[in-house]
Amino acid sequence: MPVILVDRLPLPSLKTYTVISVALLSCSVYYAVQVTSEANWKTNATTPHETVAQASSGKIQDHAFTRVQQAIEPGTIQAELPPLLKAKPTLSVQIAEVVTYMVQEPLCIWTLMNMAYCCLILLGKLIQRVVFGQLRVSEQQHVKDKFWNFVFYKFIFVFGVINVQYLDEVVLWVAWFSVLGFLHLLAQLCKDRFEYLSFSPTTPGWSHARLVGLLFAILLLSGFMFLICIAVGFFDGFNTFAFMAAECVLLTVRTLHVILRYILHLYDMRGSDSGSSGNHEGLARVVAWEKRGPVAYYAELVLELAALLVDLLHHLHMLLWSNIFLSMASLVICMQLRFLTHEIQRRFKKHRNYLWVLNHLEQNYPMASAEELAQNSDNCAICWEKMETARKLPCSHLFHNSCLQSWLEQDTSCPTCRLALSMQSPITRDHGPLDHTLLAVDGGADGVQVARRPPANHFFHFDGSRYVSWLPSFSVEVTHTQLLRADQGPPVQTSQLDAMARQVQQLFPHMPMPVIMDDLRLTRSVEITIENILDGRLVAPPGRRFHEEPSGPIAISSVPTVLPQSAQPSAPDASAQSITHSDSTATDEEPSNLGGRFSKSPSERERILHLRKEQLLQAARRRYLDKQEGSKPSFDSCVVDENVIAPDTMA
Amino acid sequence: MAGSALRRLMAEYKQLTLNPPEGIIAGPINEENFFEWEALITGPEGTCFEGGVFPAKLVFPSDYPLSPPKMQFTCEMFHPNIYADGRVCISILHAPGDDPMGYESSAERWSPVQSVEKILLSVVSMLAEPNDESGANVDAAKMWREDRAEFNRIAEKIVRKTLGLS
Numbered sequence: 001m002p003v004i005l006v007d008r009l010p011l012p013s014l015k016t017y018t019v020i021s022v023a024l025l026s027c028s029v030y031y032a033v034q035v036t037s038e039a040n041w042k043t044n045a046t047t048p049h050e051t052v053a054q055a056s057s058g059k060i061q062d063h064a065f066t067r068v069q070q071a072i073e074p075g076t077i078q079a080e081l082p083p084l085l086k087a088k089p090t091l092s093v094q095i096a097e098v099v100t101y102m103v104q105e106p107l108c109i110w111t112l113m114n115m116a117y118c119c120l121i122l123l124g125k126l127i128q129r130v131v132f133g134q135l136r137v138s139e140q141q142h143v144k145d146k147f148w149n150f151v152f153y154k155f156i157f158v159f160g161v162i163n164v165q166y167l168d169e170v171v172l173w174v175a176w177f178s179v180l181g182f183l184h185l186l187a188q189l190c191k192d193r194f195e196y197l198s199f200s201p202t203t204p205g206w207s208h209a210r211l212v213g214l215l216f217a218i219l220l221l222s223g224f225m226f227l228i229c230i231a232v233g234f235f236d237g238f239n240t241f242a243f244m245a246a247e248c249v250l251l252t253v254r255t256l257h258v259i260l261r262y263i264l265h266l267y268d269m270r271g272s273d274s275g276s277s278g279n280h281e282g283l284a285r286v287v288a289w290e291k292r293g294p295v296a297y298y299a300e301l302v303l304e305l306a307a308l309l310v311d312l313l314h315h316l317h318m319l320l321w322s323n324i325f326l327s328m329a330s331l332v333i334c335m336q337l338r339f340l341t342h343e344i345q346r347r348f349k350k351h352r353n354y355l356w357v358l359n360h361l362e363q364n365y366p367m368a369s370a371e372e373l374a375q376n377s378d379n380c381a382i383c384w385e386k387m388e389t390a391r392k393l394p395c396s397h398l399f400h401n402s403c404l405q406s407w408l409e410q411d412t413s414c415p416t417c418r419l420a421l422s423m424q425s426p427i428t429r430d431h432g433p434l435d436h437t438l439l440a441v442d443g444g445a446d447g448v449q450v451a452r453r454p455p456a457n458h459f460f461h462f463d464g465s466r467y468v469s470w471l472p473s474f475s476v477e478v479t480h481t482q483l484l485r486a487d488q489g490p491p492v493q494t495s496q497l498d499a500m501a502r503q504v505q506q507l508f509p510h511m512p513m514p515v516i517m518d519d520l521r522l523t524r525s526v527e528i529t530i531e532n533i534l535d536g537r538l539v540a541p542p543g544r545r546f547h548e549e550p551s552g553p554i555a556i557s558s559v560p561t562v563l564p565q566s567a568q569p570s571a572p573d574a575s576a577q578s579i580t581h582s583d584s585t586a587t588d589e590e591p592s593n594l595g596g597r598f599s600k601s602p603s604e605r606e607r608i609l610h611l612r613k614e615q616l617l618q619a620a621r622r623r624y625l626d627k628q629e630g631s632k633p634s635f636d637s638c639v640v641d642e643n644v645i646a647p648d649t650m651a
Numbered sequence: 652m653a654g655s656a657l658r659r660l661m662a663e664y665k666q667l668t669l670n671p672p673e674g675i676i677a678g679p680i681n682e683e684n685f686f687e688w689e690a691l692i693t694g695p696e697g698t699c700f701e702g703g704v705f706p707a708k709l710v711f712p713s714d715y716p717l718s719p720p721k722m723q724f725t726c727e728m729f730h731p732n733i734y735a736d737g738r739v740c741i742s743i744l745h746a747p748g749d750d751p752m753g754y755e756s757s758a759e760r761w762s763p764v765q766s767v768e769k770i771l772l773s774v775v776s777m778l779a780e781p782n783d784e785s786g787a788n789v790d791a792a793k794m795w796r797e798d799r800a801e802f803n804r805i806a807e808k809i810v811r812k813t814l815g816l817s
Contacts, residue, residue, distance in 0.1 A: 608668075617814070
């Protein structure tokens with residue numbers, strides 16, 4: 001809600017704000033010049049400083065005040081002096097005097113700070129113009145959220161955690177967090193924009209270059225800010241250093257993360273360009289790709305974990321150092337801590353799953369030999385790219401190592417034939433608890449954790465280990481009564497069904513798995529299903545491409561079984577019929593120059609796609625009207641018909 | 652990673668352009684975002700949706716093809732397996748993990764070997780033969796079972812609308 005509230009506030013436009021700021025600054029400069037032109041201004045000017053110091057009567061405050069001077073002076077002197085310095089030594093002395101006066105005079109300091117913010121905003125606007133152009137709605141929303149989040153947490157930090165008492169300390173912290181927040185927002189914008197750009201293959205190179213340039217600039221600046229942290233740490237002790245450095249490190253890590261992802265993405269895209277141009281290059285690329293997978297994974301993992309850990313430590317530090325138990329601030333921090341630990345746990349679980357799948361892959365599925373690869377001329381079914389190396393599943397389907405890895409992290413079946421893979425390697429079976437967490441991670445994976453070559457005994461033994469608390473071991477024989485009992489638990493039922501289906505499929509390798517499963521679901525008995533198949537009541541639908549190969553590892557499918565045609569009107573079959581039927585009417589309407597061409601230029605592709613859509617619509621409309629005319633001739637349909645044909649023949 | 656998803660989508664787009672299945676056109680709405688496609692599907696012949704050209708939007712996740720895309724018709728639809736807002740409910744679009752209806756076997760679910768073309772062909776056959784067990788649109792499912800004539804009349808109206816004729 002606060003965001004909406006702020007949106008409605010009558011904030012001045014950037015232009016008016018800049019004008020006001022500049023006017024204020026020039027007023028105060030004029031004032032300062034007036035004051036310093038008097039000969040004895042120094043004796044007068046020391047008084048306000050002293051009164052402030054007396055009023056606050058704190059050592060730290062004094063200390064902080066000198067820091068304000070240190071922080072502000074270099075900036076303003078740099079901004080104003082260089083062109084004038086060479087003119088006259090007396091002038092430079094005068095300007096130095098003006099500046100020192102302004103830094104000491106409270107009123108002038110406020111105008112200076114206002115001007116600094118104005119400059120920061122203008123700089124942000126400039127960067128946005130140059131690098132990002134028009135921000136998308138989601139980016140605006142993200143930045144807004146992030147901004148208010150940042151303001152909220154830093155408010156709590158300054159007033160809740162370190163409990164600042166003196167105004168100039170507040171000012172210092174605010175200045176620090178303004179710059180930091182500014183960089184954070186920029187980094188967030190870069191991340192959003194990168195993610196958006198990565199959705200398109202046709203982004204021009206220079207927009208990538210600008211974004212990467214900005215990212216590196218942020219990285220540099222965050223390094224510089226880290227140096228400031230160290231410097232401040234020397235004066236103010238370890239705690240201040242840790243508080244300040246945490247945000248810096250966070251910014252650095254996040255920026256690095258985006259840069260890493262960006263570089264990987266650019267690498268991928270470059271790869272796809274060269275891959276299409278030549279076979280040889282494609283080969284080199286795929287080899288590099290195989291190595292790239294783990295490297296990229298670990299780099300991401302380390303960066304993500306580093307960011308989370310730094311954040312966690314930062315929050316713990318805040319909670320423990322500042323004695324803020326039982327306050328609102330501690331509540332907020334505890335909530336944040338809870339979220340962070342949860343995230344870290346999640347990440348670790350994911351990583352364990354990754355390691356486990358990797359291990360499993362390497363132990364159970366051999367790399368395909370060269371001749372197997374030569375026999376299999378298809379591309380990897382997951383990424384649709386050529387396979388130079390591949391892993392082979394028990395069902396003799398081949399996939400890229402990395403593709404298979406990422407699929408098995410979320411599911412445990414062969415992508416092509418749905419053969420449930422035994423994700424229960426002999427080594428990990430000894431580590432019971434690990435298995436349980438893993439099963440929990442991938443959502444139980446349908447409970448289809450069936451052994452590859454199921455002697456029913458083996459299969460039920462495994463299920464027992466999953467439900468060890470209440471399931472004893474099942475007997476080898478699958479009988480009707482046992483099945484009914486198993487109906488109580490749905491996951492058990494599906495895995496049993498699967499095992500039964502596999503039994504059936506061992507006998508009838510040509511039958512696709514889904515058909516057997518469907519029938520089993522009706523009959524609930526292996527015997528009856530087998531009878532159904534033998535009697536011809538259950539027939540494999542023709543033309544199902546992905547079930548032609550038998551998934552049972554025992555059955556070797558060298559003989560393509562002759563299937564009786566069209567006994568079961570399956571869904572794809574029906575559509576195929578309708579397609580062949582309409583073929584004759586449609587081919588003459590589609591000009592050949594649009595059909596078989598895939599242009600290199602994106603705009604042309606878009607145009608052709610648009611034209612094709614138009615034509616499809618026109619053709620459908622004409623056919624529809626023709627048909628209506630056939631059934632009952634009428635005047636107006638003829639008229640519409642002519643109108644429709646006209647643009648079509650032109651195209 | 653979005654990079655491999657992008658390459659695969661590019662390959663699919665190319666294939667769909669070079670060898671388009673009859674009556675189906677699909678491609679990115681805008682080349683600046685390859686993860687949002689529009690598809691045109693012609694209603695299968697011999698069904699109540701015959702002749703209609705139905706536009707639908709496909710939104711791909713950034714880890715495609717490991718996760719299925721989402722599909723939503725952008726025209727008015729009345730069908731047992733299509734929600735009132737146009738979202739399509741077929742098993743091929745469901746990730747292996749989740750089973751909203753609790754009856755689909757994993758064999759019918761999404762797998763990375765599926766493709767846009769297969770999804771669209773499945774949708775065509777779904778148009779031809781609704782599965783009235785999964786009631787995405789209960790009214791439509793009921794009407795399909797009990798009052799086929801009325802269902803056909805509504806379908807006819809939708810077909811005319813998609814052709815811009817009514």
